[in-house]
Amino acid sequence: MMTQLRTSTVMSLALALSFLLTGCEGASPDKAGLKYSEDLYDGCVQCHGENGEGNQQLGSPAIAGLERWYIKAQLRKFKKSQRGWHIDDMAGKRMQPMAMAMNTDEKVDLVAAYVASLPRTNPAPTLEGGNPETGKIYFATCVQCHGADARGNIDEFGPPLAGASDWYLLTQLQNFKAGARGTHPDDVTGAKMRPFSMTLPTEQAMKDVIAYIGTLSE
Numbered sequence: 001m002m003t004q005l006r007t008s009t010v011m012s013l014a015l016a017l018s019f020l021l022t023g024c025e026g027a028s029p030d031k032a033g034l035k036y037s038e039d040l041y042d043g044c045v046q047c048h049g050e051n052g053e054g055n056q057q058l059g060s061p062a063i064a065g066l067e068r069w070y071i072k073a074q075l076r077k078f079k080k081s082q083r084g085w086h087i088d089d090m091a092g093k094r095m096q097p098m099a100m101a102m103n104t105d106e107k108v109d110l111v112a113a114y115v116a117s118l119p120r121t122n123p124a125p126t127l128e129g130g131n132p133e134t135g136k137i138y139f140a141t142c143v144q145c146h147g148a149d150a151r152g153n154i155d156e157f158g159p160p161l162a163g164a165s166d167w168y169l170l171t172q173l174q175n176f177k178a179g180a181r182g183t184h185p186d187d188v189t190g191a192k193m194r195p196f197s198m199t200l201p202t203e204q205a206m207k208d209v210i211a212y213i214g215t216l217s218e
């Protein structure tokens, strides 16, 4: 009986936590809502591009087709200064005020729905020298949270990595490892990721795993 009780308490805590982190998925926007979410996205175009393809010069990644729950969670983090707060996170600091412009939950939800609805753009690789064979071995530790196909795993809050900008993946792995991301005391999901950036001992190892992720992107 006690065990049962405890299990259900843990279960409801887990549910509450996942609700807190992902929020409830809003209803699909109707036609007027879709136009509105597209309008909200106008403020993102200068950096992330018309089709969400990103812009390496500006350090803004491809975001088209990311999962809606993940986009919402990240916009909330930028707004609450759990991401982009660290002194070494210059790119995060450029994004932060943009998230502030999404000043209601509705705006966050609708712009996320719009970005998620865009087809992934699969940016061309920019990094050189990564060995996908070695990367595959490293990637075995990532599968639990990011999926064997690198399409993400919502149960672990792991975002999709396939189809991402490769230079952006490298920056993020470096940020996690150096503590520029995932170290804010309220950043629960970032803290889950951070120890795994440590399993990649060198920049070469990061490039290897990214090269392997590249083979899963299409």
Ligand code: HEC
Binding pocket: 040, 041, 043, 044, 045, 046, 047, 048, 058, 059, 060, 061, 063, 066, 070, 071, 074, 075, 091, 092, 094, 095, 098, 099, 101, 102, 111, 112, 115, 171
């Ligand atoms: C001034 C340029 C700029 C504008 C405008 C901008 N962003 Fe960003 N965005 C960035 C940069 C730079 C990053 C990368 C931050 C980092 O390296 O951690 C980023 C990161 C993100 C991420 C995180 C992606 C990931 O994989 O974790 C999301 C989501 C995002 N932006 C959505 C938006 C949305 C939605 C808008 C419009 C409301 C927007 N951005 C407007 C520059 C911008």
Ligand code: HEC
Binding pocket: 073, 138, 139, 141, 142, 143, 144, 145, 146, 156, 157, 158, 159, 161, 164, 169, 170, 172, 173, 189, 190, 192, 193, 196, 197, 199, 200, 209
């Ligand atoms: C225990 C679960 C877990 C494991 C294992 C894990 N990750 Fe993550 N990873 C996450 C979570 C959760 C996030 C999102 C963090 C956040 O919410 O800011 C993340 C984010 C990332 C990001 C940033 C993506 C973006 O769009 O900004 C990269 C890159 C990444 N992980 C790569 C890896 C690699 C490579 C491995 C294996 C070496 C790995 N992860 C292992 C949970 C995990």
